[in-house]
Amino acid sequence: MKKQSTKKATPKSKHIPELPKLSQRIKALRKAKGYNSHEAFAFEVGISRTQYNKYERGFDIRFSTLVRIVQKFDMTLEEFFAEGF
Numbered sequence: 629m630k631k632q633s634t635k636k637a638t639p640k641s642k643h644i645p646e647l648p649k650l651s652q653r654i655k656a657l658r659k660a661k662g663y664n665s666h667e668a669f670a671f672e673v674g675i676s677r678t679q680y681n682k683y684e685r686g687f688d689i690r691f692s693t694l695v696r697i698v699q700k701f702d703m704t705l706e707e708f709f710a711e712g713f
Contacts, residue, residue: 644688646713647686647687647688647689648686649712649713650683650686650689650694651683651684651685651686651687652712653708653711653712653713654683654684654697655684657701657703657708658684658701661700661701666680666681666684667680669700672700673696673697673700674696675693675696675697683697
């Protein structure tokens with residue numbers, strides 16, 4: 629029987645310094661839209677709650693997924709990236 633690893637997954641974004649900024653922006657906008665729970669927001673966007681949680685922790689995100697998230701914020705990509713990038 630294999631021993632389960634207790635090591636948590638960590639973002640592979642050390643070489644992409646913008647990913648932490650991206651994750652902070654997503655989280656701040658989610659909360660500003662009134663979603664206290666990342667699970668509820670993920671459900672409405674159509675993303676698994678586990679995967680969405682990774683995005684808020686700084687993991688890499690697919691562009692198509694980012695577009696869906698930004699659309700849920702009722703923003704354009706230009707508006708999303710205007711602050712902090």
